[in-house]
Ligand SMILES: Nc1ncnc2c1ncn2[C@@H]1O[C@H](COP(=O)(O)OP(=O)(O)OP(=O)(O)O)[C@@H](O)[C@H]1O
């Protein structure tokens with residue numbers, strides 16, 4: 001059977017106009033992502049990673065080009081359909097963005113309330129997901145009572161609640177210490193395996209990519225500088241960004257862990 | 264001096280102050296929920312239709328904002344005078360506490376709308392982004408995210424609103440609205456009864472301080488419950 005790419009990004013450009021000036025943030029991005037992949041996108045600050053991910057879930061509309069996710073053609077969705085589509089896309093944020101007015105339970109229930117599920121359904125689903133991310137004992141806590149790692153688990157649980165087919169993660173471990181960060185990445189890998197969920201992982205850290213992803217792309221000034229399997233790119237980096245990242249990283253790893261560290 | 268203080272609590276003073284206090288409370292209790300309702304609706308609309316809002320509507324936003332600012336900028340006495348004919352139309356009379364409630368609502372709604380707008384704006388952008396990314400409608404974002412997240416700040420603004428309402432009832436008192444304001448003007452100003460004036464002021468102070476205390480407590484308790492302080 002021929003595999004049709006699950007996410008198909010074709011020649012996507014995004015231009016922002018602010019203060020009467022044009023900022024071309026994405027300049028013709030082409031990317032195919034297979035279902036069930038954990039796909040890493042790396043690049044320097046300002047390369048356009050967040051913009052790209054926001055185009056994927058329709059928070060931003062591409063200025064030109066097309067994005068297809070499963071059966072959805074994103075640039076052709078009406079405002080109402082965009083909301084229906086987004087209910088099937090989970091998103092995890094660097095700063096968690098949990099609702100302080102809701103308990104852990106309430107946060108995870110939120111997307112289900114939005115999708116108009118009934119109370120019993122919500123309860124069953126929330127408890128199941130909280131179990132999956134290992135935080136069910138904290139269900140009546142408020143976000144203000146949780147550590148960063150626990151908050152991100154809630155963030156992931158909330159993103160998973162409504163059976164999404166894709167999980168978008170924008171720097172979801174950047175605010176966490178290395179050990180906690182690794183446990184969150186383990187959770188993502190586990191979810192990918194158990195639920196067969198496609199994950200797009202944006203990060204600054206090649207360690208994160210190496211540890212978590214199967215395939216990756218390097219974004220450089222709004223274009224894809226290279227893409228391929230993580231193994232290929234690590235063994236033979238072509239783009240400037242990848243070279244700098246890998247060198248920089250080895251240097252840091254040596255400096256911090258001098259051979260015996262956690263990595 | 265001692266005599267003066269005794270007169271503050273005399274039967275005569277009580278007979279004048281007590282009904283006036285009840286009238287003031289009546290006006291405040293009726294006007295507060297109406298103003299809160301319209302303030303929440305108007306404040307949210309201002310936020311939603313702003314150019315960086317959930318559903319930008321430039322012309323509506325600017326026009327609506329200008330109307331609100333216009334009412335805000337007029338001295339409340341003028342707004343009350345303008346509102347009296349409207350009261351006659353709505354409740355049938357243009358004097359007394361009932362008529363005054365309409366005028367009070369019109370004076371205070373713009374103030375409270377702006378307070379609601381600023382409370383909502385304090386909610387972090389990330390939370391809005393999260394709600395949007397989950398496919399929440401504008402209505403859900405306001406009702407399920409913005410207002411609950413802003414609640415501690417909103418409660419403090421409810422207090423500001425109620426205190427403003429009390430002080431405006433005092434102004435409305437000069438137009439026959441009744442209440443403590445009218446008593447203060449009628450006895451204190453026209454008849455030089457400083458004792459009654461002082462008693463009226465004392466009751467107003469107690470009301471205001473009590474409300475402030477209650478509001479602070481509620482708001483703090485909510486923040487504590489959410490472990491934000
Ligand atoms: N709404 C906007 N209006 C104007 N410019 C924008 C807007 N959003 C993003 N940009 C610009 O687009 C560029 C890319 O931003 P983006 O947030 O996508 O980068 P990033 O790769 O995610 O960076 P980081 O790693 O720091 O998160 C930046 O130069 C930014 O200033």
Ligand SMILES: [Mg+2]
Nearest residue numbers: 049050051170
């Ligand atoms: Mg970013």
